[in-house]
Amino acid sequence: MKLSKPLSLLFAAALLFGLFAPCARAESAPVIALLGPDPCCWPCGVPFEEPGFQVWDADGLREGADVRVEGELTVWRAGDYTLRYELCDGERVTASAERTVRIVPQTLPEIIAPPKGTICLSFDDGPCEDTAEVLDILAKYGVKACFFIIANQTRYLDLLPRIVAEGHTLGIHCYDHRSYGMLYRDAEHYFADLMQAQAIVREYTGQSAHVVRFPGGGRTAGFLAGTLPGGYDELYAMLADLGMREYDWNVQPESAEKTVEGTIVSFTHPHEPYEYAVVLQHDTRRFSVKALERMIQWALDEGYTFAALDETFPEIHLGA
Numbered sequence: 515m516k517l518s519k520p521l522s523l524l525f526a527a528a529l530l531f532g533l534f535a536p537c538a539r540a541e542s543a544p545v546i547a548l549l550g551p552d553p554c555c556w557p558c559g560v561p562f563e564e565p566g567f568q569v570w571d572a573d574g575l576r577e578g579a580d581v582r583v584e585g586e587l588t589v590w591r592a593g594d595y596t597l598r599y600e601l602c603d604g605e606r607v608t609a610s611a612e613r614t615v616r617i618v619p620q621t622l623p624e625i626i627a628p629p630k631g632t633i634c635l636s637f638d639d640g641p642c643e644d645t646a647e648v649l650d651i652l653a654k655y656g657v658k659a660c661f662f663i664i665a666n667q668t669r670y671l672d673l674l675p676r677i678v679a680e681g682h683t684l685g686i687h688c689y690d691h692r693s694y695g696m697l698y699r700d701a702e703h704y705f706a707d708l709m710q711a712q713a714i715v716r717e718y719t720g721q722s723a724h725v726v727r728f729p730g731g732g733r734t735a736g737f738l739a740g741t742l743p744g745g746y747d748e749l750y751a752m753l754a755d756l757g758m759r760e761y762d763w764n765v766q767p768e769s770a771e772k773t774v775e776g777t778i779v780s781f782t783h784p785h786e787p788y789e790y791a792v793v794l795q796h797d798t799r800r801f802s803v804k805a806l807e808r809m810i811q812w813a814l815d816e817g818y819t820f821a822a823l824d825e826t827f828p829e830i831h832l833g834a
């Protein structure tokens with residue numbers, strides 16, 4: 515590896531100084547040279563990768579030097595962070611350097627008002643046993659939808675590439691759906707869970723999710739919003755920094771009696787024609803999956819258009 519020009523000059527100067535002023539012993543002092551720009555700008559929500567460093571001393575580049583890197587870096591929260599690098603000889607720090615890492619908010623596309631009569635189907639709590647059947651039904655009618663997944667359901671994660679390949683959107687519900695108390699305890703808990711789910715989405719699809727649905731919906735996430743000084747506004751702004759928008763729903767056809775017929779009747783008898791409908795269903799609820807085909811048939815007959823919800827759609831917040 516090559517030393518940057520200013521550093522080479524610095525070293526030449528240090529060596530010269532060492533030769534002509536032996537008392538200073540400057541030639542023995544090692545230096546940590548940080549690679550990469552300063553500050554190091556990094557997109558919010560993307561796992562940080564160390565740009566690297568080199569240790570130089572009078573003998574040149576010192577390979578495999580034991581450098582300790584310390585400092586808190588919260589990738590889900592935009593801001594400036596400091597990382598400190600220390601070269602140690604036993605307990606003694608013989609060289610140190612500091613790097614500023616700037617976690618930069620991601621940019622979101624403009625929101626586009628969908629044409630009147632747009633229906634966005636969405637399925638929560640998968641992937642699961644019945645997700646493939648949902649995908650088959652959607653494919654049969656050329657309908658695109660959105661899947662808000664629980665990312666720790668490892669048995670079915672192989673379905674994620676299929677969801678994306680067939681033109682649907684992959685949204686994040688959470689990594690672990692078991693305890694709202696734990697999930698919404700504070701920003702640390704919620705965003706750690708979200709980042710874990712996002713890592714799974716990236717691992718299986720090579721892309722990031724940009725739409726989110728809070729487990730229990732936005733009202734339930736009020737526990738979390740209540741822990742933030744800026745409440746819901748701050749919560750949504752933090753999601754925006756991660757390149758994400760949050761979508762609750764405005765149509766909930768699944769019947770209280772958990773019946774296929776009840777679900778179909780509810781969906782096909784809106785109080786007013788749908789203008790922009792975000793429909794909540796669960797691919798984990800058998801009756802809901804069984805109702806799907808007839809729901810689609812009815813909507814197509816009525817002239818509605820289906821679309822896969824993405825971050826360009828107007829947000830729907832039940833909680834704020």
Ligand SMILES: [Zn+2]
Pocket residue numbers: 638639687691729730
């Ligand atoms: Zn759920």
